[in-house]
Amino acid sequence: MRVLSGIQPSGSLHLGNYFGMMKKMIDYQEHQELYCFIANYHAMTSVSDGKALATGTLEAAANFLAMGLDPEKSVFWVQSDIPEVQELTWILSNFTPMGLLERCHSYKDKVAKGIAANHGLFAYPVLMSADILLFQGETVPIGKDQKQHVEVTRDIAIKFNNHYGETFTLPEPEIDAQVATVPGLDGQKMSKSYKNTIDLFLDEKPLRKQIMRIVTDPTPVEDPKDPDSCNVFQIYRLFLDKEQETALRQRYQAGGLGYGEVKQELFETVRDFFAPYTERRKELLADKDGLRKVLADGAQKARYAASKTLRKVRKKTGLIY
Numbered sequence: 001m002r003v004l005s006g007i008q009p010s011g012s013l014h015l016g017n018y019f020g021m022m023k024k025m026i027d028y029q030e031h032q033e034l035y036c037f038i039a040n041y042h043a044m045t046s047v048s049d050g051k052a053l054a055t056g057t058l059e060a061a062a063n064f065l066a067m068g069l070d071p072e073k074s075v076f077w078v079q080s081d082i083p084e085v086q087e088l089t090w091i092l093s094n095f096t097p098m099g100l101l102e103r104c105h106s107y108k109d110k111v112a113k114g115i116a117a118n119h120g121l122f123a124y125p126v127l128m129s130a131d132i133l134l135f136q137g138e139t140v141p142i143g144k145d146q147k148q149h150v151e152v153t154r155d156i157a158i159k160f161n162n163h164y165g166e167t168f169t170l171p172e173p174e175i176d177a178q179v180a181t182v183p184g185l186d187g188q189k190m191s192k193s194y195k196n197t198i199d200l201f202l203d204e205k206p207l208r209k210q211i212m213r214i215v216t217d218p219t220p221v222e223d224p225k226d227p228d229s230c231n232v233f234q235i236y237r238l239f240l241d242k243e244q245e246t247a248l249r250q251r252y253q254a255g256g257l258g259y260g261e262v263k264q265e266l267f268e269t270v271r272d273f274f275a276p277y278t279e280r281r282k283e284l285l286a287d288k289d290g291l292r293k294v295l296a297d298g299a300q301k302a303r304y305a306a307s308k309t310l311r312k313v314r315k316k317t318g319l320i321y
């Protein structure tokens, strides 16, 4: 099975990104054909500082590699190193009804928040469709917020296939119900744009500060507490196996557990979990040329797959004459 997903290089990573997407991707490389890329074209819808985009791209690469992505076992590249994706975007645009894009929640939410409604933001799902279809991705692991974009991809692929004959594989979104939405400090979806994140690769002090800011209810220490409505528990359980989760659940229900105490435990758990990866990330970022070399090799592999699909598409659409 071919698994494909991308992550934008905009800003730092948080637990939602890790559990919602990165972890699953990295686990996949062991048994599936994994295609993983850094969506720097997509990031242009929110980043217009060239230096920041370039730095963010290298950092995103270091993040994935530090967390265990193995460029020997997977295909790992930067979106803009494969120009074929832009050509396919244009071709697919001609099979994308305006209404399909107008219905996209992500676009509507961003515009409602005051982000300028430019064409890049509007056409974002078409570029994402090209990402997926160019590599014939079968399974696309994503967070719940991206599900509609995979449905748009399927709609576009069906339209194209109906018109020109079987060309594209129809992708399936894959959303892990358990971590579909990792809650943030305030219980809303954890997201950069809500400023409610617990970030990866932080030093101890700022990490502890973020965790201590998790919103809890005013139940007194001695009273029993409901783990399911507690933001600390909902985040903590991501790091626990079944047995550990049950044990923590029982401590909540027994009473006598203070939120300060659980937050401290959670802080230590997150810190210890990410410490070795943080170290590795530092080493990777100290050798930028080394990183660039890994990405160039990845792009070469990706380009081979991309050009195979695009050749077929160009032929069917009459672009080869």
Ligand code: ADP
Residues within 6 Å of the ligand: 007, 008, 016, 017, 018, 019, 020, 021, 141, 142, 143, 144, 145, 146, 179, 180, 181, 182, 183, 184, 189, 190, 191, 192, 193
């Ligand atoms: P943000 O909402 O912070 O801007 P992105 O949109 O850059 O995050 O998300 C990158 C990837 O991480 C996507 O696949 C997205 O679905 C996933 N993701 C982001 N936040 C969460 C979350 N809170 N829970 C689960 N997955 C998430």
Ligand code: TRP
Residues within 6 Å of the ligand: 004, 005, 006, 007, 008, 039, 042, 127, 128, 131, 132, 140, 142, 146
């Ligand atoms: N839009 C995705 C996000 O913000 C990133 C992305 C771009 C992507 N192209 C993709 C994800 C293709 C999966 C498949 O999270």
